[in-house]
Amino acid sequence: MGYSIGEVAKKTGLTTHTLRYYEKEGLLPFVRKSGSGLRVFSDNDLGWLAMIECLKDTGMPLKGIKQYIDWFSAGDATLSQRLEMFKNHKAKVQEQIKQYQNNLKKIDFKIKLYEKAVELGNLDQAIQDPAIEELRQKIYK
Amino acid sequence: MGYSIGEVAKKTGLTTHTLRYYEKEGLLPFVRKSGSGLRVFSDNDLGWLAMIECLKDTGMPLKGIKQYIDWFSAGDATLSQRLEMFKNHKAKVQEQIKQYQNNLKKIDFKIKLYEKAVELGNLDQAIQDPAIEELRQKIYK
């Protein structure tokens, strides 16, 4: 019914150090302690860790995640703040995805360019290549 | 024909401090200096900054970017390393985008959940809601 910090580390891929650090930062206020002081993680705590991972991996700083957890702990009076936070974060993530996709085009161009350059053994000649030039126009129009 | 560090800062949104820091880290080896020691950026340097921004914004550490610049400076003998680098980075960026899109689904679910919770004034009731529960199943199947 409960997991040790080591078990949770294995499950999540985080280290035990990082889990304790998260707790210290107020990100895991629901983790229980056994009589002798060992942390006992519940499935609910694993759910919180998954949420933390989701927000962290999409670029939210730990402070922002803590704010959410604090709002959660404050109860239903903060429902609208939490909704706002998720809406704002969604917009940021969508913006991020767009930027990634745009940058991916530039990286793709570089790959085409360097494939040609490797073929010719010469970067300058590859840059001169009409097909490469046409691609360049498309991306940096 | 040339831009001062302040002009480049305005153009790129970076600070002059950051531009000098990048230079110190070996990311801008082509920037010239005037007779009296002032940096003079060329359009080519702005192109390098755009490339740096592209790689940085897609998660490449400055050390990785420096490696690319060092390879570039070494000439055509390193063409294949540069091609490899871009291919590897492309794969990472694609992986990132996938993860972002997946996390976006989770965030979307939270938005739906909190919209319902705000409507009801109660999170627990929103969690009980059949439509919400169905959505949850879809995402955390």
Place this chain on the structure above:
DNA sequence: TCTTGACTTAGAGTTAACTCTAAAATTTAT
């Protein structure tokens, strides 16, 4: 010319997010 603002360097300081250490206590395996 004077002054104001931009630029120079070297180097110190900051922030976020870990990452590690040490010494002691607890738990698990034999």
Place this chain on the structure above:
DNA sequence: ATAAATTTTAGAGTTAACTCTAAGTCAAGA
């Protein structure tokens, strides 16, 4: 019962990427 592994705390150390300071030099406008 004992050895080995895991966990505890407090606190120090690390890394990346800035960010700022100080003291001096340079440049443009009145």
